[in-house]
Structure formats: structure tokens, C-alpha cells
Amino acid sequence: MEHDVNGLHHVGHIVHDLDQAMECYRRLGFTVAAPAYPVLPAVPGGPAEPFGVANAHVHLQRGFVELVAVLGDGGHVPDGARPIPLRVPDDKVAGLREAIGATAANITSFLRRFQGVHIMFADTSGLDGVAARLTAGGDGHGGVHDIQRPVETPTGTTMEPARYLEISEPGLPPGSVPEGRVGFAENAPLTTPLPTGHPNGATGLVGCVLCVADPALPGVERRYGRYFGRATRSGRADVTVVAASALGDLLPGERPPALPAFAAYAVAVRDLEAAGKLLRGNGVPVVRTGPAELFVPAAAALGVAIVFRQDG
Template sequence: MGHDINGLHHVGHIVHDLDQAMERYRRLGFAVAAPAYPVMPATPGGPAEPFGVANTHVYFPRGFVELVAVIDGTGRMPGDARAIPLRVPEDRVAGLRAAIRATADGIASLLQRFQGVHIVIADTPDIDHVAARLAADGVSHGGVHDIQRPVETPTGTSMEPARYLEVSDLRLSPGRVQEGRLGFAQNVSAETPQDQRHIDHPNGATGLVECVLCVAETALPEVERRYEGYFGRARHGRVTRFDRANVTVVPESALADLLPGERPAALPAFVAYAVAVRDLSVTEKLLSGNDIPVVRTGPEEMFVPADAALGVAIVFRQDG
């Protein structure tokens, strides 16, 4: 169990204002791709219009951070945003719009909890095996979905195939668990465009290496049981680490030991994620020069508090 997982595929940071989020991430030293948003007619034969969610990515050689915002209906888009036309047969327009609207409503409901990370997706080389394993263990999920997602390449926007599934808590809406959206993804292409783009970050970031979930003390046993079903055996201690997925679960009482001064906006909540960097001292100098506060937690690690990073603490850890 858990041997069909290769760490984190991506985390999704849901924000109120995508322009603000992109500006903040650039001050944090990340290279941020141009945002994209879907457009399609509201009725067959009508004019194409934006709807659903707009997003952009911070790419690493493996994995990425996604910035997501709901399109608010005003027509206002980030200045460099790219429209992605969705073309389907006319008899499928209504169904696709309903599905995308449901996704946007789900994102909006997560944002109502707090601005921050609500989406955590683990990477797998064999999503069909994951789906079968979860089903055999009695874990509810919505099945494997095949999608095309826009990715910026040297020659323009490319639609990259991917496959994903999301775990469901039957007490909540489909694709939801108490802490947000949790699932697995498999890149179909052997070499994906992000392998060649946006990997030279000014802060020296080289990869997404951890996500931290904070839970109430009383909920810890149930969450550990669930996550062992998802990700396999854990290392237990003051915090619980699921090494194959690079996910850490911490009770609220231990959060201050891990991230001094941090408090969860809600429980349960993904309160932090970590990236590796080439040279921590260079990263710290860049952040200081951009008036970004940092908290040192050791000679090889520091973090930017959630208040300065739009609702999630971002840990910078010396690579290697």
C-alpha cells in the first residue's frame, strides 16, 4: 500500500484576487506562468464568454503550485491572462457548463472557509491501480477522469493530457473531504512541458517537497487512519509523516513547535507547504530585500508566515 505514489503532484492555493496573488508570489521569488481562463458560449451559437475559474502555476521540474480564483462575473481578468476556448459539440455545451459551474461553486465554498491551500494532489505513475486499491479498501472516490489542461510552452499554449481522481467523504459533496480536495494525478506524457519551463526561480526553488495538514487533537486518530488508507504506512511522532506522499499531519497543539506563531484559520486545514531551494541564504536575502518577513526554524529551514503569503505558510528548506 502506498507504493503507487511518488510524492506531491501539486497543491492548490485558492485566492480572492489572482492579480494580487501573482504579485505576491513574484515578490516571494517565484516565476509565475501567465494565467488562463476558459471561455465558451452560454448558449449554442452565442458569443464566447469567460466563466468558471482562472488559474496559473508555479512550475518545478516535478510538480507545481496552482493559484486559483473564481471568475466573478465582472469580466475582469488579470492583464496577461490567456483565454482558453472550450470547444464541444452543441449538444454537450449545457452539460459542460454545468460541470464547470459546479467546480467553481466548490472552489468558492472552500474560499469561504479561508483564503489558502485547499487542494492537495499526490503524484502516481498508475492511477488505475490507485483507483482499484482505494475501492478495495472501501475509500469512496469519483473515479478516474481524463482531462486536457493548458500549459505554457516555448511555442505557446499546449493542452497537456492528465488523469486524476478525487477522494470523497460521503457526508460532503462529491470530491470533498473535510480538509478540502484531496486526490491523485497521473501525467500522461512521458515528458511534460513544465519539465522545460519556469524552473529558474529567482528564490532558487527546486521542488515542492511537503504539505502540512493541521487537525484537532481529537480528530488525529481518524485522520491518521484515513491517510494511511490513502498513502500507506506513516512515521509517527509528535507529527505524523506520510513519506511517500510528502504529507505531514500535525495536531493543533504541536503546530507552534513546527511553525512558531502560526495558527490554523480553521480545522482541519492545510496550513503550510514546503519547497526546496538551492541556497537558503540567497533565498533569505531575496525575501528580505522584498520586505517579506521570515521566521528561522533551523540552520536549513525558514518560513514565510501565512499572514504574508495569502493564508498559507510557505517553508523554504535547503535542498539536499
């Protein structure tokens, strides 16, 4: 089972204010790509207008972090954001607006729970096989979707092919599980390499912590075991499922904002001592949890603890 999981693809950090989030991530030592947002006519032939969600990416050598904010309902277009025109035939505009609107509604519902990470996708090179495996195991999903995703490169925005699948649990909106949005993604090789250098030396997305109510722990471990391979470490996706009563043992001082919740994610860095020095120099609090690991508390990182782990 584990052979179809190549690690974490990305986590999605949902925020109220994308400008604030980008500044926060820069203080954390990350390089944040220019934000972007889709534009689409409200009616066929009408003027294009911002719609859905705006996002910005922290690209790593392995995986990425997506910062997401909803446009409208009090949201705003972030400073310096690039519009991404969505070009579809006139007879497809209404359907696309409905699909994007549903995604934005999902994101809004996640944000009402708390500001933080609500999205976690594993990377795979065999998405059709994953879909078949989930179906055979009785796990619901929305099928494989083929899309063109905007990618910010040093020479501008390019559209790159990608495929994804969202897991669905009974009784919840399509594409949702109790902790948010979980699935698999498969990307074609990029035609233009992305810049992945960061002042903090981050090299890859290497882990995620899902915190659940104590009585729910066995069931969630089984569920994630079906999704990704092993129950508590989820194979090579490295998702740690932890009971709420034990979160403080793993990350001292942390409390989950809700249950269930992605309470933390981890990135590998080339030099942990240098990363810690940069963080402290930027006025960011850090907590040391061992010789090869430290973390920034959720209170200092917009609702999610960020673990920095020595690479290798």
C-alpha cells in the same frame, strides 16, 4: 502501498484576487506563468465568455503550485490572462458548463472558509491501480477522469493529456474531503519542457502540513495512511498531519485559519541562505526553524505558511 505514490503533484492556493496573488508570489521569488481562464458559450452557438475559474502556475522541477480564483460573483479576469477556448460538441455544452460550475462552486465554498491552500494532489504513475486500491479499502472517489489540460509554454499554450482522481468523503459534495480537495494525478510526459527557474532557487514541492483539531488527529492520520501509505508522513507524498495544539511547535507563531486546514506547504531550494536573503530584501518576513529550513508566515503569503527547505 507506497509504490504508487511518487511525491506531491501540486497544491492549489485559492485566492480572492489572482493579480494580487501573482505579485505576492513574485515577491517570494517565484516565477509565475501567465494566467489563463476558460471561455465557453452560454448556449450552443453563442459567443464564448469567461466561465469557471482562472489560474496561474508556479512550475517546479518536481510538482507545481496552482493559484486559483473564481470568475464571476465579484471576480475578474486577471491582467494579461489568456483565454482558453473549450471546444466541445453543441450537445455537450450544457453538461460541461454544469461540471465546471460545480467545480467553481466547490472553490467558492473553500474560499468562504479562508483564503489559502485547499487542494493537494499526490503524483502517481499508476492511477488505475490507485483507484482500485481506494475502492478495495472502502474510500470513496469519483473515478478516473481523462482530460486535456492547458499548459503555458515559452511558445504559447498547448493542450496536454492528464488523468486525475478526486477522493470523496461521505456526507460532503463530490470531490471533497473535510480539508478541501485531495486526490491523485497522473500526467503524460510533456511534449514541450516547462520553464522551472526561480529567483529564490526553488526546485520542488516537497511537503504539506495538514492541521486538525486535537481529538481528530488519530482518525485523520488513519485516513491519510489509507490514502497515501503511512499515517503521519503519508509515504513519499510527505503530508505531515499535526494537531492544532502542536502547530506552533512546528511553525512558531502560526495558527490554523480553520480546522481542518492545509496550514503550510514546503518547497526545496538550491541555496537556503540565498533564498532567505532574497526574501528579506523584498521585505518579506521570514522565521528560521533550523539550519536547513525557514518559513514565510501565512499572514505574509495570503493565508498559507510557505516553508523553504535546503535541497538535499
